[in-house]
Amino acid sequence: MLRIGLTGGIASGKSTVSDWLRNNHFPLVDADRIAREVVAPGEPGLQKIVEAFGRRILLEDGSLDRAQLGELIFHHEDLRQSLNSIIHPLIRSRMRKQLETFEKEGAPVVFLDVPLFFEGSFEGWTDKTIVVYVTESNQLRRLMARNNLTEAEAMARIKSQMPLEEKKKRASAVINNNGTIRESEDQLIRILKQWGIK
Numbered sequence: 001m002l003r004i005g006l007t008g009g010i011a012s013g014k015s016t017v018s019d020w021l022r023n024n025h026f027p028l029v030d031a032d033r034i035a036r037e038v039v040a041p042g043e044p045g046l047q048k049i050v051e052a053f054g055r056r057i058l059l060e061d062g063s064l065d066r067a068q069l070g071e072l073i074f075h076h077e078d079l080r081q082s083l084n085s086i087i088h089p090l091i092r093s094r095m096r097k098q099l100e101t102f103e104k105e106g107a108p109v110v111f112l113d114v115p116l117f118f119e120g121s122f123e124g125w126t127d128k129t130i131v132v133y134v135t136e137s138n139q140l141r142r143l144m145a146r147n148n149l150t151e152a153e154a155m156a157r158i159k160s161q162m163p164l165e166e167k168k169k170r171a172s173a174v175i176n177n178n179g180t181i182r183e184s185e186d187q188l189i190r191i192l193k194q195w196g197i198k
């Protein structure tokens with residue numbers, strides 16, 4: 001089974017690319033989605049976050065206050081590390097299980113959509129990597145618009161990750177997402193064709 005990592009920077013367009021893969025029925029392991037599953041009410045992940053951050057991190061209905069947690073971790077490196085050490089092992093373990101399932105099903109190829117692919121040393125998990133790249137000014141603008149953030153808030157999120165220029169250097173292939181979504185899809189189709197993936 002060929003394993004392909006899909007990554008980029010925050011709001012660089014990974015989901016836009018992975019939506020295309022999903023719509024075209026490619027098997028996909030989605031780390032952001034798993035990150036939400038492992039902190040759903042009743043999950044041990046949520047319990048551990050409450051132990052570390054206190055009950056104030058919950059909304060009235062007992063679910064995680066994602067906006068508040070984001071506000072905390074993107075401004076405080078120590079809190080981000082503490083959240084990462086709780087949640088990343090749970091994400092990895094669920095990712096491994098999903099990969100095993102795809103392997104058992106005989107899937108010829110699987111994509112792993114992992115925002116923190118290089119930061120989390122996932123290189124050993126995949127055969128190739130695609131980085132979705134945008135300039136920092138486009139990234140900032142799109143992130144501010146999507147998450148309704150101020151420039152300072154959006155910049156703090158961008159700076160909490162490895163520079164996108166560095167990720168681009170490490171990629172097997174790069175999708176330049178500064179143009180239209182259609183142009184990015186065309187680049188993806190070309191890459192898949194080049195790698196003999198149907």
Ligand SMILES: CC(C)(COP(=O)(O)OP(=O)(O)OC[C@H]1O[C@@H](n2cnc3c(N)ncnc32)[C@H](O)[C@@H]1O)[C@@H](O)C(=O)NCCC(=O)NCCS
Nearest residue numbers: 009010031032035066069070073084087091115116160161
């Ligand atoms: C802090 C949380 C609650 C904020 O939730 P929110 O709904 O606002 O954002 P969402 O989960 O959609 O993440 C958006 C993007 O933020 C970036 N991001 C998320 N967590 C981190 C982190 N710990 N470090 C750096 N960047 C991060 C990623 O690019 C991600 O795609 C959430 O991001 C979270 O649980 N993060 C920890 C898990 C994690 O590391 N996820 C990244 C994928 S493994």
Ligand SMILES: Nc1ncnc2c1ncn2[C@@H]1O[C@H](COP(=O)(O)OP(=O)(O)OP(=O)(O)O)[C@@H](O)[C@H]1O
Nearest residue numbers: 010011012013014015016115142146177179180181
């Ligand atoms: N080519 C494009 N042109 C204009 N807007 C775009 C383009 N690609 C993505 N966007 C928009 O930019 C924002 C970020 O894209 P997307 O959510 O796909 O990024 P992401 O890399 O998955 O982000 P995250 O790491 O935060 O999950 C979204 O609002 C999306 O609609």
